[in-house]
Amino acid sequence: MELCIWGDVVISASEMRLITYPYSEDSNQGKQYMNTRCPAWCDRILLSASARDLILKPESEEKSVVYDNIGPNVCMGDHKPVFLSFRVTAGAGKSCQRGEMIFCEAPL
Known part of the structure; x- marks a missing residue:
């Protein structure tokens, strides 16, 4: 997905990239990459700039952010979630600076 079309509304957590593709689909090789394609960062978390600012703290503050893949030692197909x-x-x-409502209640 091309993120540039979203402008500054949605950003990728690019500071926290993991190579998650292409893993071997052999059930005995959970950590092995396939030799068919170059490793890629195609599984990402997308955040708004304001959300990223909330979770990425300055270096002086305690970090409580964990960004990782699921099942690092287990075969799950060619991608790792x-x-x-x-x-x-x-x-x-x-509060939302553009005035749009992020969550709204559905009418009854």
């Missing part, structure tokens, strides 16, 4: 785990303080962040 990725996950992002983080803590955010209740009430952290700013």
